[in-house]
Amino acid sequence: MKRILALSIAASMLAAAPVSHAQFGNLLGAVKSAGGSSGGADVGAQQDQLVRSYVAAGKDVSTANSHLLDALGIKAQAVNAAATSDALSAKDIEEQDKAISADTAAVSEALKSGATLKDSEAKAKYAQGLLFLAKGVKKYMNMSKDAQGFTSGLSSVSPMQLGKLQAGIYVAKSAPTSLSNLTSVLKSAVDFAKTNGVVIPQDATSLL
Template sequence: MKKIVTISVAAALLAIAPLSHAQFGSMLGNVKSALGSGSSGGGDIGARQDQLVRSYVAAGKDVSTANSHLADALGIKAQAVNAAATSDSLSAKDIEEQDKAISANTAAVSEALKSGATLKDSEAKAKYAQGLLFLATGVKKYIGMSSEAQGFTSGLSSISPLQLGKLQAGAYVVKSVPTSVTNLTSVLKSAVDFARNNGVEIPQDATSLL
């Protein structure tokens, strides 16, 4: 029976647009692991998705705020991130658009750190320190989402394939969290190194993640 459910869930996931087979690969592995271990998931999968999305959006908001402070301190321009990104009921497409804007700003900050940007005064240093704190907070939230992501994927073992079309946002978050953690931890390290070299007070939360 478990094999039948696994096949049905896998087939339904592969049929959902717009996410591709590759994007769902990791998620399918988690589903199969949950089924193989006898987990029934439990709970309301919709509620689990809502919580997962809320956590992901909150982490992204912190990173967005960090980018704004860091960009201001470094004298570069950050792109505006849609205010709707603070909603906790976003679709997978909405979250992806939010991520693109945040990623563009993160890349701009990272490039500035590598290209010899300077902090012109004490006010710039204070803004930079604030940015570091928000960046560390965001990274910490992404890292802390692992149990929520696992709960969401485990919950897939107890649902009908017909429900999968409503779970795009959760699927997107599950596949995106590891990449966010890896990329932002690297940026945080560069930002901390820059702070050390420019006499900026470094928040303990920032160094504790490295």
């Protein structure tokens, strides 16, 4: 009964943000756990890995935004993406996501509104931004297995443990949307580069 109740609560929390991107497959796939260890402990470790991966991907995107906006003559806002602690709360990560999303939206708007690269230095900065954006997108893609293991493991924890797993739950439901949005931005950024004489990193084109 506890298992069914825990799974029901976890499922309702994840349902707030649909997981639809193909890169994440079935988030309720089978999870392998070490023999003799408790389900709660396993899920806690899975959450730590998932949070580390998500924050690291966000840091790359934040760096990408800084380079891209600088190249386009727009000032990026300061984003605290340096922390990669396992102890980050869902609120911490959500606040960081909001700041990163604002800069990403600014990049998208600039690309659509006829922004230009004024010189070779700006083109070089733009190319660096593309490289970091590609790195971030790739990290989101590679989180699939961790997300699957974490969400599947929620079925083995008690309802009381779910309070300590909010960061992982937030990441599991947010990562697919972040990946979808950033893949779209990367495509637009690469298209812009093609028409503005920017050398496009192979890492960027290989993901499209």
